[in-house]
Amino acid sequence: MGPPRLPLFVCVSVSRAPFSLCRKAVGIIKFHGHEIVTHPAYRRRRGARKGELVFHRSERLFLRPIWPEDWQGVLGGIRDESVVRNLATVPWPYDENHAREFAGRAFDPFHPTFLATRASDAAVVGCIGLGAVEGREAVELGYWIARPFWGQGFATEAGRAVVGIARVLGHRELESSHFLDNPASGRVLRKLGFEPTGRIVQRHSCARGQEVEAAEYRLRLVASEGERQRAA
Secondary structure, rough: OOOOOOOOOOOEEOOOOEEEOOOOOOEEEEEEEEEEEOOHHHHHHHOOOOOOEEEOOOOOOEEEEEOHHHHHHHHHHHOOOHHOOOOOOEEEEEEEEHHHHOOOOOOOOOOEEEEEEEEOOEEEEEEEEEEEOOOOOOOEEEEEEEEHHHOOOOHHHHHHHHHHHHHHHOOOEEEEEEEHHHHHHHHHHOOOOOEEHHHHHHHEEEOOOOEEEEEEEEEEEOOOHHHHHHOO
16 A cells, blocks of 8 residues: 555644635645645745745645744754754854744745644644755755654654755755764755765854864755756
8 A cells, every 4th residue: 555645735723824725725736646836925924035835745745834933843842952053054052042033034935944744633743844045046945853852853854845946946956964973964865865075164053162073065955957968
């Protein structure tokens, strides 16, 4: 028996959220067998000028934008030194003020950040998103998974969803990296199709308060002209 069939639409009602996402309100983009759900009404409420707010339902996860009231779920998942030490820009100790600030950030429709929740019970599994790289026209994939959910394939599942969303948004290439003492993230990136660039760089870790060696990866989302000609 194959995996359960995903619904044609996703219907969500979030406590204290501005609206309930319902059947008549959503737009559906089908991509590689997945449903990417957009909601223009919510985009207007949040003030995004271009693009649409994206929701994604994979086999076990529901990826949605982070709302201010999600700060407790974020804090519960990331307030763990074993999680934070593997991230570049997250401080340690991580407290309520950090979580509130993160959950209250404005949504960028072209560099979305998602709260990854377990579809069966809405438990916060982690966060994943796309970020602009300062000073360069580059897009970086970043994520964290709460420790109770390590080793269950959630990072790979969420990563595949966000890579698909990046393609729909028109991004041509993604970058990512991991600290050398966190090889598990390297395995996830390879499963997503990222390739090592061969470069080892010094990247600052806010949590550790020092520079840490990191391996860089790249994933091309759009084939080059030479590759297209060879394929033809």
